[in-house]
Amino acid sequence: MPTALIVGGGVVGPALGMFLARAGWQARILEASPARNADEGAFLNLATNGLDVLDQLGLRDAILAEGHRAGRMVMLSGRGRELGVVPNGPAGDLERGGVVVRRSHLHAVLRDGAAKAGVPIEYDARVTGIRSSRDAATATLAGSRELRADVVIGADGIGSLTRTWIDPGAPAPTYTGLVGLGGFARVPGIAPTPETQVMVFGARAFFGYLVRDDGLGYWFANLTSPEPDRRALGAIPTASWLARLAELHRDDPFPVRELVAHTVGAVSAYPIHALPNVPHWHRDRVVALGDAVHATSPSAGQGASLALEDAITLARALRDAPDHTTAFDAFVRMRRPRVERIVGYARAVDRNKRVTRSRVGIAIRDAMLPRFLARAMDDHRNDDLYAYRVDWNAEGVPVG
Numbered sequence: 001m002p003t004a005l006i007v008g009g010g011v012v013g014p015a016l017g018m019f020l021a022r023a024g025w026q027a028r029i030l031e032a033s034p035a036r037n038a039d040e041g042a043f044l045n046l047a048t049n050g051l052d053v054l055d056q057l058g059l060r061d062a063i064l065a066e067g068h069r070a071g072r073m074v075m076l077s078g079r080g081r082e083l084g085v086v087p088n089g090p091a092g093d094l095e096r097g098g099v100v101v102r103r104s105h106l107h108a109v110l111r112d113g114a115a116k117a118g119v120p121i122e123y124d125a126r127v128t129g130i131r132s133s134r135d136a137a138t139a140t141l142a143g144s145r146e147l148r149a150d151v152v153i154g155a156d157g158i159g160s161l162t163r164t165w166i167d168p169g170a171p172a173p174t175y176t177g178l179v180g181l182g183g184f185a186r187v188p189g190i191a192p193t194p195e196t197q198v199m200v201f202g203a204r205a206f207f208g209y210l211v212r213d214d215g216l217g218y219w220f221a222n223l224t225s226p227e228p229d230r231r232a233l234g235a236i237p238t239a240s241w242l243a244r245l246a247e248l249h250r251d252d253p254f255p256v257r258e259l260v261a262h263t264v265g266a267v268s269a270y271p272i273h274a275l276p277n278v279p280h281w282h283r284d285r286v287v288a289l290g291d292a293v294h295a296t297s298p299s300a301g302q303g304a305s306l307a308l309e310d311a312i313t314l315a316r317a318l319r320d321a322p323d324h325t326t327a328f329d330a331f332v333r334m335r336r337p338r339v340e341r342i343v344g345y346a347r348a349v350d351r352n353k354r355v356t357r358s359r360v361g362i363a364i365r366d367a368m369l370p371r372f373l374a375r376a377m378d379d380h381r382n383d384d385l386y387a388y389r390v391d392w393n394a395e396g397v398p399v400g
Helices: 013-023 048-058 060-064 101-117 161-166 230-234 238-248 256-261 303-320 324-353 359-373 383-387
Strands: 005-006 025-028 045-046 068-071 072-077 082-087 098-102 127-132 137-141 146-149 151-155 176-188 196-201 206-211 216-224 263-274 286-288
Touching: 005 013, 005 137, 005 146, 013 025, 013 101, 013 303, 025 060, 025 146, 045 048, 045 101, 045 303, 048 060, 048 098, 048 303, 048 383, 060 098, 060 101, 072 359, 082 359, 098 101, 137 151, 151 161, 161 286, 176 256, 176 324, 206 256, 216 238, 216 256, 230 263, 238 256, 238 263, 256 263, 263 324, 286 324, 303 324
Parallel strands: 005 025, 005 151, 072 196, 151 286
Antiparallel strands: 045 098, 068 098, 072 082, 127 137, 137 146, 176 216, 176 263, 196 206, 206 216
8 A cells, every 4th residue: 555644734734635635545644743733724715625624525515514604705996995895706697716724624624634535644743854865755854753655745735845856946925015913803883795795995904704694703804914924923913913903093994993892712923925937846756735836825715725625636646656756746747737836826916906095096995806806706717716626536647
């Protein structure tokens, strides 16, 4: 039975492990964090294409049971004027739209699925080094313990050790100019936003929110900022963030200020980076996928979904190719054009989120966006973002 060590137990690692188990591989996941964290992260969008991969794993219903369906995004100006409505999924098909889910719930569903599939996850297993020989690949863990397998697969995110082992000259992540904040709130009497997320081009910062049927609000903000130190950012107390957000959004429409004021729990804060182009995704018996080689900002709503696409594509290639080199080549050939296009699309959206201080610039944006978005809900030009599908039951090495 062929073996794989998967570095990283976030979204892509457990999904890949489950698909590899189906393909007759023995997979083992190495996760650096010490244990499951029920409060881990805030929330994310799962697009139609990502939900399809989860459906093929038998996990879609478990996600939908807790998620907020959001097949459309309503765009508002900083004065509350509706600028347009944009589909978050195939145009004209709300039922197949995206779902917003707490990251902790997604991780729990995937990790439970991996356990049921017989894929072990070892926590507090930080990989510090990688070697590859003619016969095997080796991961060295903190404490000098070594594990061997036929392949090592890097699902270790935007700060990937695996990426830099594959190519020591690999590009570093680039800062988008935005800091992301996220939290949860309960505003008395606030109405739910069924099938909808609301995006506000605020006077001083971009703000998005939704309200579930149970009254819990999910909100995020994107602040235009010089690149901060990540550790310093994480050390800022929640109370300080809420005070700053209250000031930034003091002139923005209901319920932006109210969501900030009624935030419950901690605010998560992180600089938003992207990886627009990574030349080398594999070397010898080592390959990387997901954010490790094509991180996109949250603006495209596709980060987790692209990672899930990677998982099914790589596992199918390893299942059907005669050797790991052929499988890795096929994986990159199939995935690179799509992911680099979507990373570029997210970069364009980020530019619109960076706030201009010019009243003239704001006025021009608010005048032009309604024209561009007037028929967005019936515009099928972006449907290929969501219609993409890798069929696990198809045979043969995937081709681009």
